[in-house]
Amino acid sequence: MAAKLIKGAEISKQIREEIAVEIEELKGKHGLTPGLATILVGDDPGSKVYVGQKEKACDKLGIYSARTDIPADTSEEDLLGLVEKFNNDPKIHGILVQLPLPKHIDATRVIYAIEPDKDVDCFHPVNVGKLMIGTARFLPCTPHGIMELLKRSGTDTSGKHVVVVGRSNIVGKPIANLMLQRSPGGNATVTLCHTGTKDLAAFTKMADILIVAIGQPKAITADMVKDGVVVIDVGVNRIGKTPEGKGILAGDVDFDSVQEKAAAITPVPGGVGPMTITMLMKNTVEAAKATIGTK
Ligand code: L34
8 A cells, every 4th residue: 555645845835924923923923034044055956955945945034044155165263253253143043064174173162163043953952952952942953853754644643653864963863863852743652763773674574654764765665664653754866867967866765665555755845944944943933033132
């Protein structure tokens, strides 16, 4: 039986409509326009696409967007200076430095430099710590998007076995944490697998909900999952080009075979990706709201 598709693009649209109402209210009642600064270092093709999508989403929603593109050989000091400028700019409520950064720049140092109240990615250790103890204002965009996909597709997580594959700071670690919080959308039993895991399939086969974020095209195949699993595929891998020069994308999950066994699955593209952008918009609005009454 073919799986139900969890359509991130559609769910995303719905959430953006809700965000648009909030923005209207902020502008009308408080004269406040949320502002997002995006910084893109270098010219990684994926990063360019994603930052472009972020800028476009801001424009459509009426969020002020300040995009800064700087060359790959920019020094760490110059990038830190730019972050500091936006930390002090009252028009900017959210700051996003697109990752990955060039090798000569210490990404940790850059993340530490972002004012935590403007850290709409939720990458700063203060915000990561708050996330762990369940008191965060922002949730990281991709994990937050996954939570909303599960919620809005009617997937209950409480008491389920969630298996996460991939231990990145940006997806795997935070989503595992969110899934085990004693709160709606969480309360799951969580297993976190990674490159050190022996017999990965033994774990993925146990999953009621399988979340994969490893950046390896079609790595999870049908023989690695059980019937009725709900699959969230976070991977966006560029695996080639059509004769017309359009990029071909594949997830971390072998969609064609796995969808035969799954109860529900996210497609790539049009699954988790658009949700990441949408939750960034949401966090930017939250960051703007938090400044009301503090000036
Ligand atoms: N600082 N760096 C920072 N914050 C982030 O939240 C990100 N990420 C990840 C990479 N670096 C980051 C993103 O924005 C990944 N990511 C992201 C965002 C959007 C999409 C994919 C990854 C997305 O919209 N993907 C589309 C396909 C777009 C295409 O044609 O390439 C999709 O439908 O999946």
